[in-house]
Structure formats: structure tokens, C-alpha cells
Amino acid sequence: MQLERTRIExxxxxxxxxxxxxxxxxxxxxxxxxxxxxxxGPSGCGKTTLLRLLAGLEGADPGGRVLFGDQxxxxxxxxxxxxxxxxxxxxxxxxxxxxxxxxxxxxVRGVDGAERRRAVGELVDLVRLNGLENKxxxxxxxxxxxxxxxxxxxxxxPRVLLxxxxxxxxxxxxxxSLRDELAExxxxxxxxxxxxxxxxxEAFAIxxxxxxxxxxxxxxxxxxxxxxxxxxxxxxxxxxxxVNRLERDADAVARGVVRLGGVxxxxxxxxxxxxxxxxxxxxxxxxxxxxxxxxxxxxxxTVRHRTFLGERIHLRVEAAGQQPLLADVxxxxxxxxxxxxxxxxxxxxxMASMETAA
Amino acid sequence: xxxxxxPAPLLFVVTLAVSVFMxxxxxxxxxxxxxxxxxxxxxxxxxxxxxxxxxxxxxxxxGASIGIGLACVAATVVLGVPCAYMxxxxxxxxxxxxxxxxxxxxxxxxxxxxxALILVYGQMASFRQSFGFILxxxxxxxLPFMVRTVAAAFQRDELRALEEAARTLGASFAQRFxxxxxxxxxxxxxxxxxxxxxxxxxxxxxxxxxxxPLTRTLPVGLADSYASMRLEIGSAYTxxxxxxxxxxxxxxxxxxxxxxxxxxx
Numbered sequence: 116m117q118l119e120r121t122r123i124e125x126x127x128x129x130x131x132x133x134x135x136x137x138x139x140x141x142x143x144x145x146x147x148x149x150x151x152x153x154x155x156g157p158s159g160c161g162k163t164t165l166l167r168l169l170a171g172l173e174g175a176d177p178g179g180r181v182l183f184g185d186q187x188x189x190x191x192x193x194x195x196x197x198x199x200x201x202x203x204x205x206x207x208x209x210x211x212x213x214x215x216x217x218x219x220x221x222x223v224r225g226v227d228g229a230e231r232r233r234a235v236g237e238l239v240d241l242v243r244l245n246g247l248e249n250k251x252x253x254x255x256x257x258x259x260x261x262x263x264x265x266x267x268x269x270x271x272x273p274r275v276l277l278x279x280x281x282x283x284x285x286x287x288x289x290x291x292s293l294r295d296e297l298a299e300x301x302x303x304x305x306x307x308x309x310x311x312x313x314x315x316x317e318a319f320a321i322x323x324x325x326x327x328x329x330x331x332x333x334x335x336x337x338x339x340x341x342x343x344x345x346x347x348x349x350x351x352x353x354x355x356x357x358v359n360r361l362e363r364d365a366d367a368v369a370r371g372v373v374r375l376g377g378v379x380x381x382x383x384x385x386x387x388x389x390x391x392x393x394x395x396x397x398x399x400x401x402x403x404x405x406x407x408x409x410x411x412x413x414x415x416x417t418v419r420h421r422t423f424l425g426e427r428i429h430l431r432v433e434a435a436g437q438q439p440l441l442a443d444v445x446x447x448x449x450x451x452x453x454x455x456x457x458x459x460x461x462x463x464x465x466m467a468s469m470e471t472a473a
Numbered sequence: 474x475x476x477x478x479x480p481a482p483l484l485f486v487v488t489l490a491v492s493v494f495m496x497x498x499x500x501x502x503x504x505x506x507x508x509x510x511x512x513x514x515x516x517x518x519x520x521x522x523x524x525x526x527x528x529x530x531x532x533x534x535x536g537a538s539i540g541i542g543l544a545c546v547a548a549t550v551v552l553g554v555p556c557a558y559m560x561x562x563x564x565x566x567x568x569x570x571x572x573x574x575x576x577x578x579x580x581x582x583x584x585x586x587x588x589a590l591i592l593v594y595g596q597m598a599s600f601r602q603s604f605g606f607i608l609x610x611x612x613x614x615x616l617p618f619m620v621r622t623v624a625a626a627f628q629r630d631e632l633r634a635l636e637e638a639a640r641t642l643g644a645s646f647a648q649r650f651x652x653x654x655x656x657x658x659x660x661x662x663x664x665x666x667x668x669x670x671x672x673x674x675x676x677x678x679x680x681x682x683x684x685x686p687l688t689r690t691l692p693v694g695l696a697d698s699y700a701s702m703r704l705e706i707g708s709a710y711t712x713x714x715x716x717x718x719x720x721x722x723x724x725x726x727x728x729x730x731x732x733x734x735x736x737x738x
Contacts, residue, residue, distance in 0.1 A: 172637055193640045200641040206634035210656040210735075220642035223652075271642060 116241055118306040120148035121184045121274040123169070128179035130164050138164040140331040141179070146275075151301050151308040153322035155315060156354070161331040162311045163279060169309060170277050171196040183274045199268030199306075203280040205260045207252035213263050214239070214248040220271035238266040242300070257285045258293050265297075269304060276301070276308040282317055294320045315355050327351045345466065352398050352466055359404070359440040361397045361465075373397050373465065376414030376434030376458055382465045401443035403464035406430065406456045413457030416440075418450050434458055499715075506709030523709035527698065531710065534694040535717050541604060541690060542673040545611045546666045552612070553619035554655065554662060560620065561627035572624075576617045586613060587682030604688050610679045615672050619665040626661035627654070663729040670725060674718055691717075 123146040130138040139161040146152050154162035167173040169181060171193035180189045188196050207216050215222075218235045226234070239245055242262040252260055261281060268276060281297065282290045298321045301308050312318050318325050319339040326336045327350070335347045346352035349360075361373050372379045382397055409415060419439060420431035423446070430442045430450060442458075450456055506524065509517035556575075560568055578586050590610055595601055626632065635657055639649035655662070677692040684693050691714055699707035 170641060172640070193637075194643050194645065196641075198641055200638065202634050202638055204631060204634055206631070206638035208635060208638075208653055208657070210659070219639070219644075219652075223639075223642060223644040223648045267638075267642070277641075 124182040128175040153318035156328035160328040199273035205264040398466040404442035531694040538691040549619040557623035583679035622665040626658040
């Protein structure tokens with residue numbers, strides 16, 4: 116089954132609720148045809164509001180526009196917008212069978228019985244629900260329900276597929292296997308999809324591009340690796356993974372360095388980014404801290420705490436001039452509490468930390 | 474895990490005492506309807522004569538009561554379910570006021586409600602003299618029970634999500650209301666029907682004011698027989714009441730249980 120690939124454009128869409136709260140600040144975003152984009156952020160960041168605006172379940176404030184391809188759908192109600200949506204709780208119709216759930220959208224469109232059975236059969240094959248056609252949602256597992264919800268949403272051949280926390284209702288183990296399955300299914304369908312989640316691993320696994328949201332705005336858009344390696348804001352860095360914050364005084368900022376354990380690191384690229392307000396602190400990920408024996412050109416540090424996590428070890432190390440830092444090292448790391456160690460950070464792993472103007 | 478089943482003799486005695494206290498009057502009343510002469514007691518022997526007399530004098534009230542009960546259920550479903558939906562979806566102050574007004578007939582004595590109906594519609598002779606007049610009274614009294622029960626079901630978050638899901642799939646209001654929402658709240662509607670039917674069958678004080686000699690329901694007939702005939706006939710009437718109503722209630726409850734099992738989430 117191949118679906119239409121539609122470009123989606125959101126232009127200056129904002130949402131102010133009746134009680135005056137700002138659900139979404141004016142937002143502009145273009146989603147390429149066939150692209151899977153994740154709206155990622157903590158609860159209350161506006162990601163669900165943006166999704167509902169796209170669906171037509173909420174109306175944008177005047178001035179905002181939503182385009183599907185060349186068509187302006189801003190004024191179209193949800194019933195006529197041609198979207199498919201997978202809800203967080205799946206919202207399967209409890210009194211209907213799996214087949215009736217999947218065929219519902221075709222039924223209300225007046226598609227005749229034979230054609231409907233053919234389409235439902237094709238979708239049942241696609242999401243591998245064979246043999247469960249006559250079960251009711253209450254008799255299915257969480258993963259099966261999710262696949263019914265997906266099949267039901269794409270049955271009407273929507274122009275865009277909207278996924279609202281599609282894995283949130285599942286337990287952690289199942290989640291991991293289903294997210295890969297979902298990613299693969301979306302690629303096979305080739306449909307433009309918007310995936311809302313608060314789980315960065317889920318977004319990494321499923322989406323081509325991520326839009327990280329904070330306090331009602333999109334902070335940064337990019338692919339997972341770019342966002343993880345070069346976050347434009349401290350918020351993005353912290354939301355996508357653990358970070359250590361290295362503080363700098365005015366002198367260090369002026370000279371474009373950061374001091375740690377008696378050693379100075381140049382972080383020139385950050386200081387020369389003239390259009391940014393050079394911030395005092397610099398960020399570094401725990402896995403980018405390298406530990407080894409003491410060496411004169413490495414920072415002097417002491418291991419204060421050690422947590423064995425199975426495949427990794429977390430060490431809390433203390434170095435002069437900074438708050439204790441978290442180091443994420445391989446499980447064979449020989450260091451223990453009290454050890455004097457050398458600490459090295461590759462200069463290109465130091466990240467800028469522009470604060471979000473929230 | 475099994476619940477603990479430690480013997481609790483005190484609890485058992487209390488339960489037994491309360492049960493006996495409540496069941497004894499019913500048992501005695503049934504007995505009174507079957508003995509030849511209540512003042513003599515069981516010694517006088519048993520007879521079905523009183524039951525026969527009840528059937529002869531008041532048999533028509535059985536059909537009338539069940540008919541009114543079923544009509545009342547039908548009317549409260551047709552009026553109450555859409556009303557419940559609107560109340561569940563609207564956050565306006567007017568909706569809350571309306572909900573209060575709707576509940577008023579439960580708090581106001583039935584006599585007052587009946588009097589109001591008579592004042593307004595009493596001059597319409599053909600309406601006043603029909604069972605329709607009693608039916609209207611019953612609907613006014615039972616509607617809030619249906620509306621409250623169903624509105625609570627419509628208010629659940631899953632129901633909002635179901636409605637939104639149906640909308641994204643292109644369903645018009647009529648399609649999603651009848652095809653998705655009503656089936657999803659069916660257990661609540663059935664529970665409401667059961668309550669409305671039970672209330673309508675047993676309703677006395679409104680009905681007493683609204684009835685005419687030709688439009689009598691079971692409870693009205695019962696009052697009439699107690700007031701104007703032998704105690705044995707009144708008691709036999711109670712027996713008829715139980716014999717007619719209990720099977721109907723059981724059947725409805727079984728139906729509700731089946732539906733709940735089938736459609737419950």
C-alpha cells in the first residue's frame with residue numbers, strides 16, 4: 116500500500132486558549148513530502164497543541180495558516196481535512212471488531228461492502244493482524260491495539276498521519292521493540308507523518324527530523340545526530356541527553372577558554388560565534404569525558420562516586436574549578452572511588468550553551 | 474489472591490437480623506393475601522379467591538403500569554441521551570442551571586409537580602383523561618435519572634477521544650453519535666433504563682394526583698384496594714405486584730448484564 120506524499124506547511128500558527136493561556140507561540144514549520152518528523156518536548160511545551168492544530172481539532176489564532184500541498188486547509192474542519200490520527204489511548208471503538216474499526220472511515224465515506232472488505236484485508240496483512248479480525252479491542256494486547264489504531268488511521272488514505280504519543284500506553288520493554296516496528300511501517304507506507312513524543316529515544320528511532328519544543332515554541336529543528344552533537348540551546352542539549360555544565364568567568368570567556376582541573380581548553384568556535392551572546396557556561400556530555408592515568412596535559416580529577424549500570428559505569432568526578440562532573444565510561448573502566456585520575460575532553464565535544472529565551 | 478474468609482459471627486447475626494426485619498413484612502403481606510381470613514390466621518386455610526378478585530377488579534392496572542413504564546423508558550432515552558450529551562460537552566453556565574432545573578422534580582414533592590401539571594394542562598380534557606397525562610408526569614420525574622447516568626458516561630476522557638477519532642476518520646455528527654458514542658455508552662443507557670422503569674412502576678404520589686378512575690396504575694390500584702376493600706385483597710394485590718414486577722426486573726437486569734459484558738470497556 117503506497118500513500119500520497121504531501122508537503123505540510125505550518126505558517127505563523129499560534130494558539131491562545133479561551134482562558135488566555137498561550138498553548139503555542141507563532142510557529143512556522145515545513146514538513147517535506149514523505150518525511151517523518153517528531154515534535155519532541157516535555158509536557159506542556161505545545162507539541163500536542165501543534166498536532167491538534169494540524170488535525171483541525173483546534174483552530175489556530177487568526178493569521179495562522181496550515182497548508183497540505185498547495186491547498187490551504189486552515190478553514191477545513193477535521194472531518195474534511197483528510198488526516199489520519201493515532202491517539203495516545205488508541206481510542207478504538209470498543210463495541211466494534213478489529214475489522215469494523217479499521218473499516219470505519221471507509222464505511223462513513225460510503226465505500227461499498229466488497230471494496231471495504233478488500234481494503235481492510237490488505238491493511239490487516241500490512242499490520243500483521245491476521246486471525247484477529249473478529250476480536251474486540253478489549254481482547255487485544257497493547258501492541259495489537261496500536262497496530263489496529265494505525266491501520267484504522269491509514270485506511271482512509273490520509274494526506275498526513277498524526278501520531279500522538281503512540282507508544283506511551285505500553286510498558287518499557289514492549290515500547291522498545293514496537294518503536295522499531297512502527298518506524299519500519301511508516302517507511303513502508305511512505306506517508307508524511309508527525310509524531311508527538313516526550314521520549315527522545317522514541318523520536319530518534321522513528322523520526323527523520325526532530326523539532327524540539329519548549330514553552331510553546333520550536334527551539335531547534337534538525338536530524339537526531341545534529342541535534343545531539345550540536346544543540347543550539349542548553350535546553351535541547353539537556354533534553355536529548357545528560358550534560359555537564361562547565362562554568363567560566365569573564366576572563367575565560369574573553370580569552371575563549373574553559374578551565375578545568377588546572378588545564379585550559381580552548382573553545383574558540385563558541386566565542387567567535389558573534390551573533391550569539393557568548394554565554395558563560397559550556398556543555399559537555401558524560402560520554403565525552405575521557406578518563407585515564409594522571410598526565411600533565413590532562414585535567415587532574417578525583418573519583419567521588421561510582422555506579423555500576425551493567426553495560427556502562429557512571430563515575431562522579433571532581434576537578435578543581437568546576438562542580439562535580441558525571442562521566443559515562445565503559446564497564447571495564449578500572450577506576451574506583453578515591454582514585455586520582457586524568458580527565459580529557461576532545462575540544463570539538465565542547466558545546467555552546469545559548470540559553471533559551473523562554 | 475483470595476479475600477480472607479475468616480468467620481465473623483457478629484456480622485452474620487447483624488446481617489440476619491436486618492434481613493429478617495426487612496423481609497418479614499413482605500412475607501407476612503404475601504401470606505395475608507393467601508389466607509382465607511387474616512383475623513383468624515393460617516388456621517382458616519389458604520385460598521386463591523383474593524387473587525382472583527384482584528385480577529378481576531384491577532387486572533388492567535398491570536398492563537397499564539408496564540405500558541407506561543416502557544413508554545417512559547423510550548421517552549427518556551429519546552429525550553435524555555441527546556440532552557446528556559449536550560450537558561456533558563457544554564461548559565456554559567446556562568447548561569449547569571438547566572441541569573439543576575432538570576433535577577428539581579426529584580426534590581420537589583410529587584404532589585406539587587402533579588398540581589403544576591394539572592394547573593397548566595388540566596383543561597385539555599382528552600389529554601387529562603388519557604394515560605398520556607400520567608406518562609408525562611413520570612417522564613418529568615424520571616428524566617434526571619437517565620440524564621445524570623448517561624452524562625457521567627459521556628464525560629469520560631475515553632469518550633472524548635472516541636469522538637475525536639471518529640471525527641478524524643470523517644464521520645459526521647449523526648454518524649458518530651449513533652454509530653460510536655451511543656454504543657460506547659450503551660451500558661450506562663441500559664442502567665438508566667432500568668432505573669427509569671423501576672421508578673415508573675413504583676411511582677405513587679405523582680400518579681395519585683394525575684390519575685382518573687379510568688387511568689389507574691398498579692400502585693394507585695393498590696392504594697385503592699387497601700382503602701376500600703378487605704385487607705386480604707390488598708395483600709393479594711401486593712402478591713400480584715411482586716409476581717408481575719420481579720420477573721420483568723430480573724429480565725431487564727439480565728439484559729443489562731449481558732450488554733455490559735459485551736460492550737463494557
